[in-house]
Amino acid sequence: MSDAIAAEKGQLYQVNWERVTIGDALRCSAERWPDSTFVIGDGERVSYTEFDARVDRLASGLLQLGVGHGDKVAVWLSNSPSWVLTWLACCRIGATVVCINTRYKADEVAFILKQSDAKVLVAMPRYWDIDYLGMIDELVPGFEKGRLPTEQFPQLEAILLWKDEQHPGTRSLEQVSAMHFDTRILEAAEAAVKVDDPVVIIYTSGTTGVPKGAMHCHRVLIEGQNIGRAMHMEPGDKVLGHMPLYHVAGSVATLIPTMQCGCAIVLMPQWEPGEALNLIADERINVMGGIPTHFIDLLQQSTKSPRDTTCLKSAWIGGAPVTPKIAMAVKDTLHFDALQAVYGMTETMGMTTLSEFDAPIEVTCENKGKPVGDYEVKVVDPDTGIEKPVGDDGEIWVRGYLLMLGYYQNEEATREAITPEGWFRTGDLGRFDREGYLQITGRAKEMFIVGGSNAYPAEIERFLETHPDVDQAVVCGAPHERLGEVCFAFVMPKSGAVMRPEAIVEYCRGSIADYKVPRRVEIVDDFPRTSTNKIQRYLLQEKVARIAKV
Incomplete structure (x- = not known):
């Protein structure tokens, strides 16, 4: 254990x-709450002590495979003990987990x-109706x-399957964990890990x-720690782990505070309202987070099949x-x-502002929050960087510990996103009262959010334009009662081509991912x-707002 923890383990x-x-x-958590x-999850209930031991065994096995400090381990798994185990084992030896969306x-x-x-x-062989091994x-x-x-993949040296799954050309996580355990090599690897080493890479697209x-x-x-404090998390609390672990909301904003506060994470491999309500009632869930869709689903489910949810304490919603x-x-x-409004993004650890535990519900409804930690948030004129007065709209800029290290192997995009003074340009609009x-008033970027998943028009448009009969495509977000927004595509066929909307779908x-x-x-x-022949996207977006009934 580090001296920092030993000295302050209070x-x-x-x-x-x-x-x-x-x-x-x-x-530290294993010593405090053994x-x-x-x-x-997966029919298991694993204590802090046992999970810490499992992390050691897998970390040692990964070292035996040649995975070391700075290496990248891609994880293509649903929410499961295997996901948590793989990430924490990589963190222990200085490797970096690369998150892959299970819907990709x-x-x-x-x-x-x-x-x-x-x-x-690290992957699943198959899950529900998806054949991952086939892909x-x-x-x-x-x-x-x-x-x-x-x-095509000159760095890829091994494919591992979760749990004890067997398939030619692969090893299972259990097989790797059962390899020779070398305490000396593991301790040396741990000693080389620095707090500024990358622990996770989460992909986001943006305008390009x-x-x-x-x-x-x-x-x-x-x-x-700041999330735990803001949400009044306490040792012994149970946290619903339905937000995808490959997403910053599931890993950084849910799993990390759970571990630090001595709580238990109750994993859901995918969202299913009936199962979620049953878990809340049966496991006595205290803390959760989610998008409005999740809470609308729970309300509808509780009307059909009421359960006792008086155990619930706090939730973030965003x-x-x-x-x-x-x-x-x-x-x-x-x-x-408490129902606490959250604003954040992948580049800022998922939670930039959060309304207080005891804030009036009106604050949540107005999408307002305050920084949860010791970092800087300001609203500026995006062209000049000059700070806006209280009450005026501008672009939200963020600086401090919660900011990403940068985009992996993409210095140009990092320079565009972060100013020389260290401010991250979020592309989102807001104002301070x-x-x-901080109240979020809009998105300067064209991204829209489908049931909590970020959808980027440029990325979808690029794919649509691979269709042999499509000349050009423009994508907008369309309002949707349950999912918030969904994808609406305007497609211009090539000269002479005849197209049907159903064929595009x-x-x-x-x-591409279903969302x-x-x-x-x-x-x-x-x-x-x-x-100058530039497409006027705002007119298309206005049209969508008028006619979309999806």
Whole structure:
């Protein structure tokens, strides 16, 4: 255990996490709450002590495989003990987990594997109706015969399957964990880990449509402590782990504070309202987070099949505006003590502002919050960088420990996003009020959010334009009662081509993540343009707002 923890192993929120690694943080929790449950999932209930031991065994096995400091381990798993185990084992030896969305298809995964220089891929063979091994075979033909690395993925040396799954050309996580345990090598690897080392890379696209890997380091522990404090998390609390762990909201904003506060995370491999309500009632869940869709689903489910949810204490809600009617119903019907509005993004550890535990529900409805830690947030004129007066709209800029290290292997994008003075340009619009709340008023970027998943028009448009009959495409977010927004595509065919909207939708299915697939397609002869031939997206967005009934 590090001296930093040993010296300050006192009150829950008084530990100084600035010099602590995630591997040390788990050891600290295992010493403070050895027999308390840490992870619940896949039919298991694993204590802090046992999980810490499992992390050691897998970390040692990964070292035996040649995974070391700075290596990238891509994780393509649903929420499970295997996901948590792999991440914490990598953190312990200085390797970096590369998150892969379980809804991604082969081409999307191929880009991430190559761009991230992934040395190892950890995956599920299949899950629900998705054949992950089939996609892996498409990406890495011959892997079953040990033909790694390949020309396309020159860094990829091994494919591991979760749990004890067996398949030719792979090892299981259990097999790796059972390899010779070498305490000396493990301790040496741990000693070499620094708090500024990357622990996770999470991909986000933005306006270019080319995914960028945002890197975060062990300082996520500072954010975790602040989230725990703001949400009144206490040892023994149970936290619903339904937000995807491949997303910053699931890993940094949920798992990390759970571990630091001595809580248990109850994992859900995918969102299912009935199962979620049953877990809340049966496990006596105290803390959760989510997008409005999750809470709307729970309200509807509780009407059909009421359960006792008086155990609920606090929840963060974000990703889309929440109406006063929904917010009041969530708090009153589901019995939350606090419903806290969150604003954040991948590059800022997922939680930039949060409303206070005891803030009036009106604050949540107005999408207001305050910084949860010791970092800077300001509202500026995006062209000059000059700070705006209280009450005036501007672009939100952020600086401090919660900011990403940068985009992996993309210095140009990092320079565009972060000023020389260290300010991150969020691209989002907001204003401060006289009480110090930051209110989010819009998105300067064209991104829209589908049920909590960020969808980037440029990325979807690039794919649509691979269709042999499509000349150009423009994508907008369309309002949707349950999901917040969905994809609306305007498609201009090539000269002489005849297209049907259904054909475009079918072209997308199975090739891009389901939340990116257009819910509605309109075939157009051309787009509204400026005198310089630039497409006037705002006019298309206004049209969508008027006609979308999806």
